[in-house]
């Protein structure tokens with residue numbers, strides 16, 4: 001299947017896309033073998049290294065090929081057509097070293113590790129998650145004690161992809177217990193832990209529900225000494241480094257789901273074109289065509305989101321929203337697509353004689369690894385509402401003079417008279433146009449030239465008199481206000497609030 005090279009890709013990126021596709025095509029049978037033998041695909045991974053593709057995001061100065069995050073995604077997409085063990089091992093090496101070293105490593109650290117990573121001679125791992133700290137990554141318990149030019153690590157990590165096969169692990173540990181450091185997220189530091197460090201052992205390898213052949217496990221650190229030179233950034237920079245790497249991780253993770261989506265569509269279509277039921281090919285049933293149409297739509301949308309976020313990263317932007325959406329959308333689209341592909345193939349789709357059921361088993365891991373879908377939504381709510389803050393401002397509303405309807409206005413008539421009476425009148429007017437809603441300070445200041453302090457004072461007086469009801473934040477600051485029924489009565493006569501549609505017969509009301 002030829003997938004589109006996007007028009008903004010460089011010639012070098014387009015060339016790699018073509019080469020990576022050829023490589024993946026040739027290795028598809030090996031990918032299916034992995035699903036059956038559960039053996040880690042070390043031979044093709046070595047070849048990926050020899051081709052220099054581990055150096056996709058590494059600049060040429062450090063031995064890479066410098067085709068950016070987009071280049072990494074191109075490689076990950078094609079490798080993911082082969083098997084998840086291959087693509088995950090590749091991607092985790094990228095975000096378990098490359099991104100952090102490039103952004104936070106000093107010159108010596110970059111020169112020491114990046115050229116070897118670029119050639120595939122060093123496999124990376126990332127150690128954030130612990131037995132008792134998952135989504136709440138700031139709750140990491142593993143400690144790093146500074147002692148005689150080294151940091152002594154104590155604790156456990158789990159769900160570490162590439163456990164045992166990695167040569168370096170980018171690990172986050174606690175370097176401070178001070179509440180003030182924790183409050184400012186300055187309690188963590190980042191380290192590169194090398195394989196063979198005394199006191200560091202692999203504790204367990206997980207038997208995962210999918211991602212067959214990929215070593216993922218628990219690591220134990222018992223007075224494991226890491227030299228000071230292996231610390232990334234300064235002590236206390238750990239959280240910043242961790243969070244900074246997340247866009248890259250989520251983006252690359254999304255790219256690694258595109259391949260199986262392409263393959264599943266290929267199998268669904270190929271199967272339905274060759275299967276005859278009730279005298280017709282099953283692809284001729286519109287119900288199957290619609291399923292395939294939806295699969296194509298999901299794949300193309302996921303692909304666009306992924307490469308758009310990658311492009312923004314290559315433009316040195318910080319696309320928190322775009323990378324988070326790419327990860328969330330792609331993992332959920334993948335999860336929806338696989339059962340549909342199986343359904344189009346009927347019973348055959350659910351046998352292990354085709355790889356689609358294996359992709360379906362992989363799908364759940366995609367909604368958990370690199371942050372769960374719930375965490376993606378938490379990020380999107382927080383960042384999305386912040387990014388759209390200007391667009392999300394509630395428009396001032398007033399009763400239209402001719403129509404008598406409450407509608408928004410871009411030209412609120414400001415009053416300079418600021419008093420208890422005018423504030424109460426404002427709250428009463430709000431009851432007319434937004435019945436049931438409180439007003440915040442900004443809402444009120446769109447009608448009244450005043451300050452937050454002055455407003456708060458007046459609102460507190462109104463509250464004391466029982467004319468206003470206030471809502472406060474945890475520190476006691478006023479966040480919202482409305483008139484009480486007593487306040488509404490004091491502000492205006494009942495007729496002011498009354499409104500009836502034309503079709504209501506007035507005589508029925510009394």
Ligand SMILES: Cc1cc2nc3c(=O)[nH]c(=O)nc-3n(C[C@H](O)[C@H](O)[C@H](O)COP(=O)(O)OP(=O)(O)OC[C@H]3O[C@@H](n4cnc5c(N)ncnc54)[C@H](O)[C@@H]3O)c2cc1C
Nearest residue numbers: 126127128129134135159160161365368369370371372374
């Ligand atoms: C296959 C695989 C590979 C992985 N590879 C790595 C790796 O290489 N390195 C690494 O460090 N980690 C890795 N992880 C760990 C992964 O990042 C965590 O599994 C993930 O962050 C969730 O943590 P948890 O499993 O402890 O779930 P928990 O945090 O215990 O969450 C359980 C459930 O509660 C929900 N939840 C938690 N908190 C909230 C909240 N505040 N609001 C709403 N819902 C909430 C979660 O969304 C989830 O549904 C991997 C995981 C998997 C499955």
